[in-house]
Amino acid sequence: EVQVAESGGGSVRAGGSLRLSCTGSGFTFDDADMGWYRQAPGDECKLISTLYKDGHEWYDAAVKGRFTLARNNPENTVYLHMNNLKPDDTAKYFCAADFGGRLVNSASECAPYDQSSHWGQGTQVTVSS
Numbered sequence: 001e002v003q004v005a006e007s008g009g010g011s012v013r014a015g016g017s018l019r020l021s022c023t024g025s026g027f028t029f030d031d032a033d034m035g036w037y038r039q040a041p042g043d044e045c046k047l048i049s050t051l052y053k054d055g056h057e058w059y060d061a062a063v064k065g066r067f068t069l070a071r072n073n074p075e076n077t078v079y080l081h082m083n084n085l086k087p088d089d090t091a092k093y094f095c096a097a098d099f100g101g102r103l104v105n106s107a108s109e110c111a112p113y114d115q116s117s118h119w120g121q122g123t124q125v126t127v128s129s
Contacts, residue, residue: 002026002118006095009123012085018125020080022095028076029053035103036069036080037110038091038125045094045110050103051078063089085127092122 008020022034033052039045049069050058057069063082070079082089092110096103100116107113110122 002097004095004097004118004120006093006120006123009093009125011126011128013128014086016085016127018082018085020082020093020095020123020125022078022080022120024076024078024097027097027099029071029073029078032097032099033101033103034078035096035098037094037096037107038089039094039110039122040091043091045107047103047105049080082125085125087127087129090125090127092124094122095120 003025005023006020008018010018012018030053033050035047036049037045037047048060048063049067051069051071059067066084068081070081094110097118098116100114104113110119112119
């Protein structure tokens with residue numbers, strides 16, 4: 001069974017750092033595009049970073065230069081290093097694996113948009129001023 005699970009969220013002061021983890025099971029990251037999404041209350045689910053199956057990475061302008069992807073293949077884990085956190089980064093963060101060849105840029109909910117996408121339940125990140 002294909003599953004993903006996020007962890008590493010928490011509460012941090014502005015300027016601090018967190019590392020989120022996304023662990024996959026039932027597949028390898030060579031078979032899927034991996035996306036990090038976040039959703040704040042009242043806002044859309046937004047794609048902020050992507051690790052494509054070919055190894056290329058992408059970052060949204062809102063986090064570029066502050067967030068960095070890393071991967072541990074033996075552990076089937078993708079990390080999102082979050083530095084210089086801001087209150088606007090407060091959101092629930094989700095990891096998604098997509099086997100259909102394209103990750104959507106945004107959605108109304110951080111939930112499966114087709115049969116080829118698989119989502120974790122999310123991990124909360126709260127950044128205080």
